[in-house]
Amino acid sequence: MGFRARIEERPTLRRTYQVGVALLGGLVLAAGVIMIPYPGPGWLVVFAGLAILSTEFIWARRVLDYARGKYDAWTDWLGRQSLLVRLVVLTLTGLVVVATLYLLNAFYLVATVVGLEHWTWLQSPFFA
Template sequence: MAETRTDDKPADEARGGIHGFLDRFRTTRMGRLGVRIAVTAVGGAVVVAGLIMIPFPGPGWAVVIAGLAILALEYVWAHHLMSFTSRQVKAWLHWVGRQHLAVRLLIGVGCFVFVAAILWISLKLSFGFDYIQWGLGELGTPT
């Protein structure tokens, strides 16, 4: 009887994709250690970069999730966290999809206002640029 792995595939059947690529390196002790170190370094750096980007407009959370996906190649806890995150995002999207159009519009406007506020704060603190004052000045409105 063939030895089976946790994914119920025969042990002698090669996997494809990134898992197969990494499996070729994992055939030796140094290879396993090297893969673990590389995955930890790259995944950790991506997660940290994403965490730094969260308060700013842009893909902060997406970068954190991408870093977790990299860490999930080697760590079970990261895989569990990715599964949990996926379930929560799907539940949120299904909940929003079931809401009345007015609620969905309110959520969209709230997200827009939040991003605009973060952008305003970021530009004001980083560069001293107040785009609200600038916009009012362009419109000829006294400030």
């Protein structure tokens, strides 16, 4: 008897397993969404979170298929654009990264580490 079959025959274990999958998938998905604007595997982590959720939830499979289609369409569209358009998209993405790092107080944290704590203009309004 397989792993899934043993889970399916016990309702309490099935519900516990579903909650565990929901928590793990939700955490991975949230981490991926946070990582999207930053260099690295943001979209890969988003798709991994949706894939984890889709093992137990039909809605997650639909969202995963939809998101994959939109992601592929976006990358195809961007690949067909001129260098200027791609540079504008890159610049806007960079601005999102800089803004979030500022709001998360990362610049001021680095400034204090290197002895520039008097540069208070680097301090986020959320951490002032």
